[in-house]
Amino acid sequence: MVSWNRSTVTSGDVELAVFELDTPGAAEKRPTVVLVHGWPDTHHLWDQVAPLLGDDLRVISYDTRGYGESTSPEQVQAYTLDLLAQDLFAVLDAVSPDAPVHIVAHDWGSVQTWEAVTTEGAHDRIGSFTSVSGPNLDYLGEWARTNLSRPTPGNLGRALSQVASSAYTAFFQLPVLPQAFFSTFGSEKNWTEFLHAIEGTPRENVSFSPTLREDMVSGLRFYSANIREKLARPNPRPTAVPVLEVVNERDIALRPAIYELTHTHANKLWRKNTRTGHWLPYTNPRYLAETAREFITMIESGASSAPNTIDRARRLGPPQKLGGKLAVITGAGSGIGRETAYALAQLGCEVVLADINTAGAEETATECKASGVLTSVYPLDVADTRAVNEFAETVRKNHGVPDIVINNAGIAVAGPALAASDEQVDRLLDINLRGVISGSRAFGRQMVERGAGGHIVNLASAAAFTPSRDLGLYAASKAGVLMFCESLRAELAEHKIGVTAICPGIVHTNITSTTEIAGTEDEAGQRRRLDDFYAKRGFTPDKVARDIVKAILSNKAVVPVTPEAKFGYRSYRFFPWASRIAARQKLTK
Incomplete structure (x- = not known):
């Protein structure tokens, strides 16, 4: 007491x-x-x-x-x-x-x-x-x-x-009626139940004055x-x-x-x-x-900023919906991660950038700092679960509990599933699936403990619902991300924590130029042709970043991004047989 x-x-x-x-x-x-x-x-x-x-x-x-x-x-x-x-x-x-x-x-x-x-x-x-x-x-x-x-x-x-x-x-300013109402119903029990019903205020350990009824009037x-x-x-x-x-x-x-x-x-x-x-x-x-x-x-x-995102000093413009929030982004050294960092920084978020490629993340940080926000860079291999957990604790200690987490880091493996090496399969699943799960769990626990909500965004892919003979392993990793997101969203809903699966289609990022292609003797040539095809498609990662921001603001569950992703999402739901036929076409030649 x-x-x-x-x-x-x-x-x-x-x-x-x-x-x-x-x-x-x-x-x-x-x-x-x-x-x-x-x-x-x-x-x-x-x-x-x-x-x-x-x-x-x-x-x-x-x-x-x-x-x-x-x-x-x-x-x-x-x-x-x-x-x-x-x-x-x-x-x-x-x-x-x-x-x-x-x-x-x-x-x-x-x-x-x-x-x-x-x-x-x-x-x-x-x-x-x-x-x-x-x-x-x-x-x-x-x-x-x-x-x-x-x-x-x-x-x-x-x-x-x-x-x-x-x-x-308006009711409170009427004569007689509100006074009579609270004199009759203004008990501690009724007030406790009302607060619990409207926003989950605990029924226990909440202190009211003995004069509550009189104070209401x-x-x-x-x-x-x-x-x-x-x-x-x-x-x-x-x-x-x-x-x-x-x-x-x-x-x-x-x-x-x-x-x-x-x-x-x-x-x-x-x-x-x-x-x-x-x-x-x-x-x-x-x-x-x-x-x-x-x-x-x-x-x-006398400091101009402090941890945990109270850093938007002396604002010179109207408030932004994400202003002052703390965002953590993995895979922030290039592509979608980099563009998402730019978008969130422009909206006033403090950004914590993580990537196995710290040089790329530092380049991203330079642009974010130009938006006037606090920006920090950490090395991170999301395939290492222990490293992810340690990174989450470091963020909590140095910056506070994040409001937004973007688990973006990922790689690709193309070609027949039977031709891929065990090492390729393990690395793919460790980064694309286990890395997302580890990041979501580590930061999700912090958000739940803090009790102030938050949002987790996980990068899946249109491959999660678009089967392909040449992307079976990659599709499996991203389908796992999609279903994990759907399940985690249900688990965290009571804590006011949103979870979104972002599912881009053909987006030109450096992942295409580094994709490993199993079962071919001309891997470099096929990778070059694949990269050229994505480049001609012309859908750039900044467009994905815009959809990520929209998804956070509207708390969307699943977001197919590109036109082909939106088509594939609906096609697989309503015409799965058509998706199975299309899956027989080769992507790599």
């Missing part, structure tokens, strides 16, 4: 219950972080987060006015954001009068902190602000007006999506006092306080699009998108604590 030491801070006519985490044996001189809760919580929202921060931070929380052990004024106008911001500054002055304080805030706690950080002189008192599931209402009003004043299908779609997500706020004043005024007459103001927006992509109440204009007002803005829901302090306290500590450490040290 977490232990808090209670004190009281006065703000005007309100007495605020302030709590400091009891951390026996911790160093005295530590940066101070204040945790601010939202509706319908109290400081108990942070019971699981606070101990994870206590080793190297002095942790403070408080019950905001209207909640828990703090004063609850009756008048709605006692809950306007300017008064809530004054409360926050009163707490900061009391707990750390001589040094700036870091703030981590959720829901309405974040909304009122936005009011504070946009107050003149706030950067002298607030060292950083980690915002979780709570927008600046002035920025939100400006965003809504912008989208509605330019009624394109995209703008209207984003606006209507947010209106639907926020419909509950009292907190409704926050909505009545602020939402209509702010949305009708927004007054967006800038802030010089460093801000990290933790954008929960599965937030039931707030769509990611509403943060599109934050960068125009916050000149020290970082953003971290994650496939999590609104109640992150309950569902994944460790992830939130690690994210907040990482950001605070970065600000305290």
Whole structure:
């Protein structure tokens, strides 16, 4: 059970219950972080987060006015954001009068902190602000007006999506009815079941205040006092306080699009998108604590970047859907791996590049760095399972748990299966199949443990569903990848981790020039003719990279890329006999 030491801070006519985490044996001189809760919580929202921060931070929380052990004024106008911001500054002055304080805030706690950080002189008192599931209402009003004043299908779609997500706020502002509803149904048991149903919040080990029912009713004043005024007459103001927006992509109440204009007002803005829901302090306290500590450490040290992808400092443009994520790519020294690295770097991902050919990977890294992202290169032979596992641990230690993993490394063996050597077969399967399985398992375990979702992309091939007498071994390795992806996708779905099998057809990469061809005396000549044929086809790896990015954004299961791959995928499903007849044709002559 977490232990808090209670004190009281006065703000005007309100007495605020302030709590400091009891951390026996911790160093005295530590940066101070204040945790601010939202509706319908109290400081108990942070019971699981606070101990994870206590080793190297002095942790403070408080019950905001209207909640828990703090004063609850009756008048709605006692809950306007300017008064809530004054409360926050009163707490900061009391707990750390001589040094700036870091703030981590959720829901309405974040909304009122936005009011504070946009107050003149706030950067002298607030060292950083980690915002979780709570927008600046002035920025939100400006965003809504912008989208509605330019009624394109995209703008209207984003606006209507947010209106639907926020419909509950209209109910909360009605007279009598919401108060009666929460007075009747606002029990701890009902609230626990509701949170569990909407986003899987645990039924156990979740702390609520004994005053939960009363807090639900009292907190409704926050909505009545602020939402209509702010949305009708927004007054967006800038802030010089460093801000990290933790954008929960599965937030039931707030769509990611509403943060599109934050960068125009916050000149020290970082953003971290994650496939999590609104109640992150309950569902994944460790992830939130690690994210907040990482950001605070970065600000305290004066560094311009930090591990685990909080590195998109002082963004000068609107947010990108993959911006700030960490991507690991194997086989990144050329071809599809290289182009995918370029595409992800241009979208703001930190990229970790691995290849047995480190010189090629370094060339890829040079171009990625030109996009302004952190880029690292590691040597890796994916056929070595131990090396893959060690590589995954190195990435975790040096960069954090990746959000995206592209298992791309592969080779090809053509010619009759009966003519290939055992060594060729072993090497092919070790790289194409076992390498994919090893990478998926090593990084998949990390993603599951972190609990914040992710995406794994494995390179299969159109050969997985296009039988060929000359590509039997290669086809077998890629068919294994395809079925492994389908099965792993089902296994990881409950963890919000997507898995995609990319199935290109004839793509001109250096794999064709290095393909081993069994059962021929003119291997070099046949390889040259095969490479020439692929070159004339003209389908380049950058086009595959674009489809990989689309697959990540849309969480597609199987993606046939080239026209012949799309045809082959459907042909094998609906006319397998035709595929078997076509398989008798020789590719190598």
